[in-house]
Amino acid sequence: RKEVEQDPGPFNVPEGATVAFNCTYSNSASQSFFWYRQDCRKEPKLLMSVYSSGNEDGRFTAQLNRASQYISLLIRDSKLSDSATYLCVVRTTNTGNQFYFGTGTSLTVIP
């Protein structure tokens, strides 16, 4: 079983729409959670960390459900510039402090 699983999409949404991505992780001992963004033919870059109480950064809201081992990312008022692949990332310290990446969810925001 993969450490992190995501729906690959693609998600094609109109500008202004709200879109949500989900992710599940398999190791209940995982301690840190993140969303990374990867533009086409570029490297992944940190979008935001995910905290237990949930956190918001502008139009982006991240949620964590430890009981269900589930992470989500909500994007409100989508912009064309939000088009990218969003990677769910889990850091697991009991297996060597590694970062495990999901395969990513592709988002295209359409004018």
Add this chain to the structure above:
Amino acid sequence: DAGVIQSPRHEVTEMGQEVTLRCKPISGHNSLFWYRQTMMRGLELLIYFNNNVPIDDSGMPEDRFSAKMPNASFSTLKIQPSEPRDSAVYFCASREAQSTEAFFGQGTRLTVV
């Protein structure tokens, strides 16, 4: 800071040849990761170093792959002999001890023909 620097950016080689990918982590970062990214499998962790010591190489696909980190500012990933199925983008990332963020290099796009 120049960020994580990888070289070459692109590599095209013939099957059977040796390929060496290079990475310079961000100064002061003590963790270094090598990842491989393909459309089918996404981003896969190959090996992880902490303070120049390999911690977990369970992601290295087979004996043809090897990685070294002779000092804190340099790491290599070698494939010998290369095969067409090794074609992928190889990313190096580094992280400092007290941080949770990993910074990626721009990647090396490897094509084995």
